[in-house]
Amino acid sequence: EAQVTQNPRYLITVTGKKLTVTCSQNMNHEYMSWYRQDPGLGLRQIYYSMNVEVTDKGDVPEGYKVSRKEKRNFPLILESPSPNQTSLYFCASKALPNYEQYFGPGTRLTVT
Amino acid sequence: GENVEQHPSTLSVQEGDSAVIKCTYSDSASNYFPWYKQELGKRPQLIIDIRSNVGEKKDQRIAVTLNKTAKHFSLHITETQPEDSAVYFCAASIPNSNYQLIWGAGTKLIIKP
Numbered sequence: 001e002a003q004v005t006q007n008p009r010y011l012i013t014v015t016g017k018k019l020t021v022t023c024s025q026n027m028n029h030e031y032m033s034w035y036r037q038d039p040g041l042g043l044r045q046i047y048y049s050m051n052v053e054v055t056d057k058g059d060v061p062e063g064y065k066v067s068r069k070e071k072r073n074f075p076l077i078l079e080s081p082s083p084n085q086t087s088l089y090f091c092a093s094k095a096l097p098n099y100e101q102y103f104g105p106g107t108r109l110t111v112t
Numbered sequence: 113g114e115n116v117e118q119h120p121s122t123l124s125v126q127e128g129d130s131a132v133i134k135c136t137y138s139d140s141a142s143n144y145f146p147w148y149k150q151e152l153g154k155r156p157q158l159i160i161d162i163r164s165n166v167g168e169k170k171d172q173r174i175a176v177t178l179n180k181t182a183k184h185f186s187l188h189i190t191e192t193q194p195e196d197s198a199v200y201f202c203a204a205s206i207p208n209s210n211y212q213l214i215w216g217a218g219t220k221l222i223i224k225p
Contacts, residue, residue: 042201099213100146103157
């Protein structure tokens, strides 16, 4: 089954404790992206990657890191999480040159 | 840069009535406009899209219209049903951006029984 997976689905952590949210897709898509979703603000892009070893900042990259060492994986790293990073995070992928994105199930992160 | 505004933020309609959600965009070079539906606790999923060479597109009870001159596009849902309750996001393509999208803030559609 073609899909985008994320882990963990729920995470509660404390300020400053490094964490990684994994994202994997099995559709051989070149493009992958991370979004955060907050009430009233919609989907805001954090980082995206056009292909292996190619990553770019989105609209809200501060406090986040990503890497794209393999085509299928695009982990999101929070080196020192803060409470303002409490949010719902979505990973997405798509095949170029197309626009339609396929989203993962989401990761709800709470930083206390 | 490109900006997308979406209205209303919340829309409540009686079951069976029609619902209309509107988005405006700023860059006249945008050429692709999708609508995504996000049910409670679920991921966003594409429900319909339109390209700039078309004025209207329909798929059963949903339709999207595009007015390039005015730079706005709308989602129309007819004969609304309880399963239409969700958050709807519009988006617009960012020209010369490797197929990037800019997103509206979302509309929460509530269908009243």
